[in-house]
Amino acid sequence: MNVLKVMNITINETDEECVVIRLKDYNDFMFANYAEFQKLHSRTVQLKKREEKQDDVESRRIEHIKRQELREQEHEERRKKYIEMQIIQNKYNNERLRKEKEEVAETHKEILDSNPEAKIQMCRFCKKYRINPIHFVDTDGKKYLKSYNKDNQYLKAACCVTCYDEVLYKKEERRMEHTYFCNTCQSTIIAFGEDTIIKHNSSIKHKKNENKQNYDKQKTTINLELLSLKELQSICSKSSTEEGTYLISNYTKTKKQDLIKKMYDVYDKLVFDFY
Ligand SMILES: [Zn+2]
Ligand SMILES: [Zn+2]
Numbered sequence: 182m183n184v185l186k187v188m189n190i191t192i193n194e195t196d197e198e199c200v201v202i203r204l205k206d207y208n209d210f211m212f213a214n215y216a217e218f219q220k221l222h223s224r225t226v227q228l229k230k231r232e233e234k235q236d237d238v239e240s241r242r243i244e245h246i247k248r249q250e251l252r253e254q255e256h257e258e259r260r261k262k263y264i265e266m267q268i269i270q271n272k273y274n275n276e277r278l279r280k281e282k283e284e285v286a287e288t289h290k291e292i293l294d295s296n297p298e299a300k301i302q303m304c305r306f307c308k309k310y311r312i313n314p315i316h317f318v319d320t321d322g323k324k325y326l327k328s329y330n331k332d333n334q335y336l337k338a339a340c341c342v343t344c345y346d347e348v349l350y351k352k353e354e355r356r357m358e359h360t361y362f363c364n365t366c367q368s369t370i371i372a373f374g375e376d377t378i379i380k381h382n383s384s385i386k387h388k389k390n391e392n393k394q395n396y397d398k399q400k401t402t403i404n405l406e407l408l409s410l411k412e413l414q415s416i417c418s419k420s421s422t423e424e425g426t427y428l429i430s431n432y433t434k435t436k437k438q439d440l441i442k443k444m445y446d447v448y449d450k451l452v453f454d455f456y
Contacts, residue, residue, distance in 0.1 A: 182206045183206065300312070305340070311343075317339055317340075317342070366381075366387055410440070413437065416444070416453060417451075429443050
């Protein structure tokens with residue numbers, strides 16, 4: 182490649198020392214080295230990318246550590262706060278219990294003073310201070326007991342009279358809530374579940390009453406004129422007075438119209454159960 186001339190040119194306010202070569206020479210040179218340039222260029226790009234990637238991984242790692250530290254810090258702060266709260270709460274509770282105990286002792290001073298066996302005791306159910314024995318034992322000397330559920334097992338433990346009464350009251354209330362009046366039987370049923378009602382409704386007693394009611398209903402609607410003489414006689418055959426005598430005498434020999442008239446006179450006493 183021949184350099185034709187060396188010259189100083191000002192480009193963008195900078196003095197540059199340049200050489201002048203033929204454009205053909207330049208093109209030949211560039212073309213011959215193009216592949217080399219390409220390789221160099223792509224290597225540079227790759228290197229740059231790798232560096233960037235490493236930077237990225239590193240920064241993410243740092244970020245992660247920072248976040249974790251922050252989380253741990255927050256967690257620790259929360260734990261500390263919780264403990265502080267617990268201490269305050271315990272203090273408050275202890276103070277409250279102390280006051281309650283004092284009040285109970287004050288209220289029941291006479292009992293405590295006169296009975297050396299009497300002592301203040303907390304009820305495990307309502308967590309209130311009461312006096313043992315007067316609040317925990319009935320007049321027959323029997324302990325008040327209340328059942329509770331633990332691990333799906335029903336257990337019983339001593340409770341105070343207030344808790345005991347509450348259970349009784351609830352039981353009574355529950356009983357009242359589940360008391361039904363059966364119109365058919367004119368009687369009261371206590372049913373804690375649908376089953377009991379279904380059972381009642383299919384009981385012999387209920388069915389009997391139901392039949393009786395239906396029968397009473399039918400009775401008022403029976404039109405004697407529509408019945409055959411044989412049917413009328415059949416009804417009469419079952420109808421008797423308290424002494425056992427038939428209400429309608431000679432019913433087998435009475436004419437249909439006369440029999441119907443006689444039957445209407447004693448209608449309430451007729452037995453229609455062949456229907
Ligand atoms: Zn209690
Ligand atoms: Zn019934």
